[in-house]
Amino acid sequence: MARFIFITGGVVSSLGKGLASAALGALLQARGYTVRLRKLDPYLNVDPGTMSPFEHGEVFVTDDGAETDLDLGHYERFTGVAARRTDSISSGRIYQNVLDRERRGDYLGKTIQVIPHVTNEIKDFIRIGEDEADFMLCEIGGTVGDIEGLPFFEAIRQFAQEKPRGQCIFMHLTLLPYLAASGELKTKPTQHSVKELRAIGIAPDVLVCRTEHPIPETERAKIALFCNVRPEAVIPAMDLASIYEAPLAYHAVGLDQAVLDAFGIQPAPRPNLATWQDVVERIHHPDGEVRIAVVGKYTRLEDAYKSIAEALTHGGIANRVKVRAEWIDSEIFEREDPTPWLEGFHGILVPGGFGERGTEGKIRAAQFARERSVPYLGICLGMQMAVIEAARNLAGLSTAGSEEFDHEAGHKRFEPVVYHLKEWVEGNRTIKREVTDQKGGTMRLGAYNATLGDGSKVADIYGTRAISERHRHRYEVDIKYREKLEASGLKFCGMSPDGRLPEIVEFEGHPWFIGVQFHPELKSKPFEPHPLFADFVKAAVEQSRLV
Structure with a gap:
């Protein structure tokens, strides 16, 4: 039966609970234990899927199609344990479950209250899969004292009381502010936070x-x-030059030993930190540097593209170079020539996004990369914009566009090269969607298989013709334009197993130009960089020798 570690925060938000949880999970793994990490968020959204990236950062998608908090990305990157739908819950989901049960009559006429009904629902969630790992690490979002977090704090208090003594511990993160005027650290905020807890x-x-x-x-x-x-x-917990120093830094100050001591585990197994030592050594001693332009629409908040930023770092680790990612708002290219902005970069990455704003700028970035032979990686919307660019400028479809930006697809004024996906196969069932459906959880979400073309660049990169990648989108490139696009040099080199949905495109004769409908950044790790990012950075290194 698993031991439980509940991680809470106080004083201020954004202290790094997610990173501390992930690093602790990695340290426990280094000592030979199995771990699973979970996030309990107090907000009333059912999940972050409908939140603006400016509001909450990126949405991290699991293999089983859950839209979750970006901290689950940290968990996966540090432990390699694939997150699941049951590793993320919000107050909104908890209350939705409770009210659904009440409507069905499951509570047999009882008055429904926060205690015990909401707290019981939270505890039931925490118990899921408790026999699957040696340690379950559960991070509580927000800070102690927040009114919306009280049901979660009460639930974990009850949970610890119900378990045998010594099976649950609590780890609390606080801030020690430094007052320069007096030249001292102040402990009072930490004292008050613990008092509140x-x-x-x-x-x-x-x-x-x-x-x-x-x-x-x-x-x-x-x-x-x-x-x-x-x-x-x-x-x-001091600031670090790289987040991947965290496991080594926390081990050096005794975090994993303190946790094992709290459980009374003695003697503790010795950790094997060779993997993390290698990662940190590669980060701090690169053989060179490449510049990558990330042309997106949420560039004012780097957390909106957190997994992409980390996957680029992983690509640098694989090639032993420093990747200097520079974030450029794609709207700029709708007013200005992209050439002065993009000259000198060794690679261009256009990430995903939603809505029309900035899309013409992304199209111009793809055109620059194609015409100047600069390595290009287009992800989700970045792939779609590259296809539209090729359709307009190479395939003779001058009015090529997307139904996402204009629902009058039946009119002659534009060709819907990208259309709203209304039907697809998931396992042994067919999923159907309409434009008028609710927004939350209605996209093509989670892991889907794809078949790569024989002799294609991507098949060579992956080293196989059968892959599985995570998706999050509701629009697709229309297969009916394949013949015209391929005649112009843009090859459909990755398809869904049924041959209906384009998954990957690449340009023949270009040093490195690949667009993917899925999100490869979600599966990249510092000790296991995603093949596409590793090869993209490799192409950027080769480009740097030409510039």
Whole structure:
């Protein structure tokens, strides 16, 4: 039966609970244990799928089609354990489940209340798959004291009480602000955060303190005294040059040992950190540098493209180079010539997105890459815009467009090269969708298989002709334009198994020009870079020698 680690946060948000959870999971794995990580979010959205990227950052998609918080991306990247639908829950989903049960009469006429009905639903969620791993790490979103988070804190308090003693511990992240005027770290915010946590019945076993300066032993002892934890369980968490230093950095200050001590596991297995030492060594000692332009529409918030940023880093690790990703708003190219902006880059990546804003700029970026022989990777919408560019400028379809931007596809004023996908096969069933359907959870989501063309560049990159990749989209390139597009040099080199849906396109005669309908960045890891990103960065390295 699994041991449970509940990770909470205090003082301010964005302290790095997700990263700390992921790093701890990696450290436990390094000691030979199996882990699973989960995220419990207090917001009332059923999931982040309908949130603006500016509001919540990227949406991370699992193999089984769940739209989840970006922290699940950290979990996968650090542990290699594929996340599932049952690893992410929100208040919205919890309340939806409770109200659905109430409407069905499952509660037999009882008055439905937060305690016990909502908290029981949360506990039922936490129990899912508890026999599958040695440790279950459950991160609670938000900060202690937030009114919306109270049902989750009460649920984990009850859960720990119901389990045998020593099977659950609590890890709390806080901030130690530094006052330059007095030249000292202030412990009072941490003390008040722990006081708030204890007031609702939870006593932390381990404290992780974010700080810009080392914690003096006197201050560490003070925190331990006032927060009722052992001094060795007060863990400093200082800023790092790379997030992939986190496992080694946390191990150096004793986080994994403090957690195992809290469970009474002695002697603890010795960790094997060779993989992380190799990753960090490659990051800090590159043999060169390449510049990649990421031309997108959510560039004001890097978290909107978090997995892409990390996958580019992984591609750099694979080639032992530093990847300098520079974010360019695609709307600029709708007003200005992209040439002065894109000259000097060794690769161009156009990521996914929704809506018409900035799409003409993405088309011009794809045209620049094609005409200048610059390596190009188009992901989801980035693939569709590359296809539209080829249709307009090479295949004689001057009015090529997408139904996503103009639903009057039946009119002669534009050719719907990209159309709204109304039907596709998922396993042994057919999924049907309409434009008027609700937005949440109605896209083609999760892992789908694809067959790669014999002799294609992508088949060579993957080293196989059968792949599985994660999707998140509701528009597709129309197969009826295949003949014209292929005659212009744009080959459909990856298709769904039934041959109906284009998954990958590539340009013949171009050094490296690939568009994919799926999201390869979601499966990339520092110790296992995704083949497409590794090869894209390799092509950028070769391009850097020509510039």
